[in-house]
Amino acid sequence: MSTFTALPHMPTADKNMEKNTSEIVTSVHYWTDKLLSFRCTRPPGYVFTPGQFARLGLVAESGETFSRAYSVTSAVEEDALEFYLVLVPNGQFSELLAKLQPGDSVLVDKTSYGFMTADRFVDGEDLWMLATGTGLGPFISILQDPSVWKKFRNLVLVHCVRTSEELAYQPLLSSLSQRSQLTNGGARLTLVQATTRDTVSNGAQHLHGRITTLLENGTLESAVGHPITVDASRLMMCGNPEMITATREILAQRGMRPCRRAAPGQFVTEDYW
Incomplete structure (x- = not known):
């Protein structure tokens, strides 16, 4: 299981930062060995309606960015963003998620998406x-x-x-x-x-x-x-x-x-x- 559809890879850091902001992971919580949630800092001026999703990116050691979309779990007035997700066997994005620790960086698209509101x-x-x-x-x-x-x-x-x-x-x-x-x-x-x-x-x-x-x-x-x-x-x-x-x-x-x-x-x- 993964969330939504894989997004196109972003080939360069410059293009990443045009559309995304780099945020810091503040906590990681495992509900089970496959289910986890994490929180990260919220980009300044980031606006979303409860029910919408964010596009997130993680950078592999090779320098390649892998991106997926996840619904925002946190309340709209919070300073942090939270996401709830599942680790997919052999999934490229999931392999990066499994290594995620507080202090790591995650790319957050500056625009929120979705109409399930x-x-x-x-x-x-x-x-x-x-x-x-x-x-x-x-x-x-x-x-x-x-x-x-x-x-x-x-x-x-x-x-x-x-x-x-x-x-x-x-x-x-x-x-x-x-x-x-x-x-x-x-x-x-x-x-x-x-x-x-x-x-x-x-x-x-x-x-x-x-x-x-x-x-x-x-x-x-x-x-x-x-x-x-x-x-x-x-x-x-x-x-x-x-x-x-x-x-x-x-x-x-x-x-x-x-x-x-x-x-x-x-x-x-x-x-x-």
Whole structure:
């Protein structure tokens, strides 16, 4: 698994610095042996909307720059940028990531990208965020945005992974409902975790099965306590392209359509693989 699509290599340092700024890694945290997050300094004047992604570059010993795109995980007001990612076997960028240490340099594109943002929705009462694996990343940033808590009545985060050890960011997620700057907006947050390889469900909000299966058999909506409807529900999906394709089909069968520039819809997606 990798995030988005590989970017063209940048052949010279001069061209790198025209488009990028060199930032310093301040911390590296491993959730598992393959899942990690790191924080780096934030470029002066860097602007992003929660849900957008940054283009990062790492320079190999040969001098060649390898670049990939990753969603920003940190809150929009933070001085640092944080990213959540997976190490891909035999991946050139992952080989460099595995060596990353505080004090190292990372190139950050001066422009942020992406359209999976909550402001894409012009109406709706409930925001459902469906994530697989490291597709959780953009929702960590979105859920730290006070404007999202004001815009919707209910916030529902569904994170599906293979095993429970891959359920990252649990301390942060659990703390969100205690942050007065968020809860003053009036929304209620429901966290739902799902695993596909663990064989036992641990309570109503720790489910067993793929997101698509839980949608089709009604288990997901039952666990949350309210249905997904055309009028009230708006959905964001980020993760495995197969999950996104299948979920789009399920939603289409319910009369829902994707958001377009000229036509408001009920869902937006981001492939994260």
